Amino acid sequence: MTTEQIPAQRTATVRFFAAAQEAVGQDAMTTDAETLGALKTALLAQHPALTGILPRCAVLVDGARVDDDFALTGAQTIDVLPPFAGG
Numbered sequence: 046m047t048t049e050q051i052p053a054q055r056t057a058t059v060r061f062f063a064a065a066q067e068a069v070g071q072d073a074m075t076t077d078a079e080t081l082g083a084l085k086t087a088l089l090a091q092h093p094a095l096t097g098i099l100p101r102c103a104v105l106v107d108g109a110r111v112d113d114d115f116a117l118t119g120a121q122t123i124d125v126l127p128p129f130a131g132g
Contacts, residue, residue, distance in 0.1 A: 057106075057120040059084070064127045065102055068094035076123070081106060082113030084123065102127050 060073045069092050078084035081104065089095055105124045106115060117123070 055118060057117055057123055059088075059123045059125065061125045062127065063129065064098050065095065065125045068092055068098050076117070078117055080113065080117060081111060081115045081123070084117065085113065088125075098127055099125070 055077045056075050057077075058073055059076050061069050061071070066072050069088075076084050076087070078087055085099060085104070089099060103110065103124075103126045105126065106117065106120050107122055108124075
């Protein structure tokens with residue numbers, strides 16, 4: 046009996062909220078970016094309207110804040126959350 050390596054998932058869902066959703070024009074998309082930093086660079090290139098918004102956003106990978114060099118291999122969901130007003 047042989048054991049095969051199952052490749053790590055390379056596609057994650059990116060969900061956008063509030064002003065980020067408006068800037069992108071959709072509430073979700075998929076990505077195969079290798080790192081969070083690479084994803085941010087690609088988003089800014091594809092959606093220039095994010096330029097003033099993305100740097101102020103909390104970006105969560107599977108519910109946790111991580112650095113830009115964090116590898117997205119195996120990630121399921123990336124949430125882009127602009128600052129919200131109110132309590």
